[in-house]
Amino acid sequence: MIVLGLTGSIGMGKSATARMFAEAGVPVHDSDEAVHRLYAGPAAPLVDAAFPGTAVDGVVDRARLGGHVLGDPAALKKLEAIIHPLVRADADAFLLRHRAAGAPLVVLDIPLLYETGGRGRVDKVVVVSAPADIQRTRVLARPGMTAEKFEQILARQVPDAQKRRMADFVIDTGHSFDQTRAAVATVIAELLKSAPAGDNGAAPPP
Numbered sequence: 001m002i003v004l005g006l007t008g009s010i011g012m013g014k015s016a017t018a019r020m021f022a023e024a025g026v027p028v029h030d031s032d033e034a035v036h037r038l039y040a041g042p043a044a045p046l047v048d049a050a051f052p053g054t055a056v057d058g059v060v061d062r063a064r065l066g067g068h069v070l071g072d073p074a075a076l077k078k079l080e081a082i083i084h085p086l087v088r089a090d091a092d093a094f095l096l097r098h099r100a101a102g103a104p105l106v107v108l109d110i111p112l113l114y115e116t117g118g119r120g121r122v123d124k125v126v127v128v129s130a131p132a133d134i135q136r137t138r139v140l141a142r143p144g145m146t147a148e149k150f151e152q153i154l155a156r157q158v159p160d161a162q163k164r165r166m167a168d169f170v171i172d173t174g175h176s177f178d179q180t181r182a183a184v185a186t187v188i189a190e191l192l193k194s195a196p197a198g199d200n201g202a203a204p205p206p
Helices: 014-023 031-039 043-050 062-069 073-100 132-140 147-155 160-166 177-194
Strands: 002-007 028-030 105-109 124-129 169-172
Touching: 002 014, 002 177, 014 028, 014 105, 014 177, 028 031, 028 073, 031 043, 031 073, 031 105, 043 073, 062 073, 073 105, 105 177, 124 160, 132 147, 169 177
Parallel strands: 002 105, 002 124, 028 105, 124 169
Antiparallel strands: none
16 A cells, blocks of 8 residues: 655645545545644543643634634643644554555544654655645635734745755646646556556555
8 A cells, every 4th residue: 555645835735635536435534633633532531631721611612723723832742742643543543444445545634743753654755745825825714814824834844945855746826726636547557557566566564
């Protein structure tokens, strides 16, 4: 089974691209979706213990949590120490399920793949990218987003140009959805073509 890591900086179109892989029949593990599930489940009491008042009725309130961690590197590291192992375990369970089912290719959608040392967990990496002006417009259109928050987030991420240099594939999302969809199909075809016959390119579990 080939494990493809999907990543990209904020506002680069990663979520839309992940959906296109899923629409093409490739199983996708979405780290952001996993965090949402965990915030409404096992992570809630742990986060609330670390940041009192951030959970409401057993669910982490992301706005309240953001007030604790945005702009505070120490608090962010504290949160990551709680969440990252839980997301990793969720992803590992996903990989085991699909490896047992004989899937030839799966995607791990990991927003901070390079920033968290996740390159060793995947066989190949595809980075989604777009021109900086398009990225900025997309991000600032999000509810509650400000230029200051955007800059804080960017400061924690590996620069886009560096990500593109390290990637095995780059998908430019600055054009139409149809063009992005075609690029996704090309990446899938290239990966499946490269899989060794007979073992689906099997790699040991990460």
